[in-house]
Amino acid sequence: MSRIEVLEERCKGCLLCAQACPKGVIAQSERINQHGYKVVEAAAEKKEECIGCAFCALVCPDVAIHVYRTPKNVKEEETGHAG
Amino acid sequence: MYQEELVFGHPASMTDHYMHYCPGCHHGVAHRILAELLDEMGLADQAIAVSSIGCSVFLYDYYKVDCVEAPHGRAPAAATGVKRARPDNFVFTYQGDGDLASIGMAEIMHCANRGERVSTVFVNNTVYGMTGGQMAPTTMLGQKTTTCPGGRCQEREGSPIRMTELLSQLGGVAYAARVAVNNVKNVKKAKEAMRKAFQAQLEDRGFGFVEILAACPTNWKMTPIEANERIASELIPYFPLGVFKDVSQEEAC
């Protein structure tokens, strides 16, 4: 599976990532960071759908999103264990 | 246990300094692309940046590269001085539209015309951001700013200046392109254009220039998403994207 990590202290809640996400995984959270911005998150009910395309990170103006992918062969071997 | 890998992280040549830009400002995207290229092209430890005046004045906070701050508009002149003194270093300027196309018009034209082996990233967001949203040389006709509150009027203030078209007429320019970073496709193209502008310097072909159409949601009084849409609907029709000049090795002077 793939996932994103939102660096909440860098996020300014502009939502350009949410618009770019082809799977609609990203949404505004209810959390407000130390700068006063309502940060984004991978919504709990959608995060499994992340395909690791990194479109969100590519359009993020604040280098606030890291993207992780699990290589395919590893993924297949570990499917049973992966959360 | 599965082994995941980081496929998109923080560029090594970028500091982890929190960026001072407003939400949705495209300076951050332009900064990151530039940093990725410094890393990919192995330039970070030989680069000397020349920062300008405007919203990007704090450029030096965001890169782990040597940097000198130039007076308003003079970055291409300062870069000329740096490059002439240190021809083996990679020298770039990063300038906004007020800096480059208004107060620094003479410096950019002559730096380009001399074919200085430097690269310029020009961020055009059609407004003076740092000083609070005044009219820029690239402000669109009809666009309201704090110094053209009724909207820019051609009879009074002239038309927005197309810098890439102007510069591509000059002999010393090896590469000139206009790009945008308003969607994933354009971000990828922007990065490739910037790479080519840098290569023009590295291959001693001449001056390299990339204009980036950028959003300024705060001074456009729009949400970041609306500002992105304005780039596609209003800016790109007037400021067409594309490569305006690409001089190959054989043609270089």
Added chain:
Amino acid sequence: MPDSSPARIFIKGNEAIALGALNAGLKCYFGYPITPQNEIPEYLSKELVDRGGQFVQAESELAAASMLLGATAAGVRAMTSSSSPGISLKQEAISYMAGSELPAVIVNMARGGPGLGDIGPSQGDYFQAVKGGGHGDYKLLVLAPGTCQEAYDLTIKAFDLAFKYRNPVMILGDAILGQMKESVSPWEPAQPDPDEGASWRLTGAKGRKHRILRSLLLEEGVLAAHNRHLQQKYKEMAQEILIELFEVDDADLVVVGYGSIGRIAKSAVRKLRKEGLKVGLARPVTLFPFPAQALRDLAVQGKRFLTIEQNLGQMVEDVRLSIRGVADSDQFSVYPGDLPSPEEFEDPIRNSLGG
């Protein structure tokens, strides 16, 4: 030092400055044409390039000064030259270079003003040179040669001082000095240390932390601390003071004049001495730091002063500040636009001596 080389050449003051810069290790020159200093860029456009340096005729004085900022940030010996109206344009980058502590050398072969003025000699830029010139509180080291030999010598010194203090240095001459031809002994100075500026210059961040050279200091307290540091540096420059004293020991009146005017005043003093008048000359060679103590020492001895300048009274203010509470200075102006001669200084000197 001038004796180390027996060869003497007959050159203009402008050429002496250009040759001095070359022999001091000049690597980059940036300029824009303006009379009466054009021999400097014309000379360097060939000679500097022949020695492997970089010569750029800039699009404007604004650009030339910012090119100088870039080259000095890279830590090489670099110079620009101009004349009064052009120097006004260069003030933008000069202020930035002072704020960023860059070792630039700037030559002003001054001409008459205000505005476009004329192309004749003038000392109307004294205030601009010694009080900063651009915006903000800063000082340049200002050297005022009076002869072509001194123009050569002081240009070499200018580069050493610029790097010693990490501060812009101005050579303040005028149309007389620039256009006059004299015999000059072009002695060879030691080559600059290749490591000069190694602790701050920009070379790319290979193997070290990246460096930033800037004058924008917004963080709380940082600008104030920087200004304290600069002021301390300006105080330390006092050790560089140079002044020529001529026949002052028994003088009742000391004529104070710098540059070409100081030299012309010397002729007048010499002539009046032959007539038995007890007059002497003090010719500041560094205008900043100003030789205040040397003048004050003369004032304490009971001497009177007459400041002669080719302006409407500028250096006289520094002379008066130097001797305040002890003595005062009379003032005689040669107006920019007029050509001065020793004869016209004689009556003012007699008047001050008699007074």
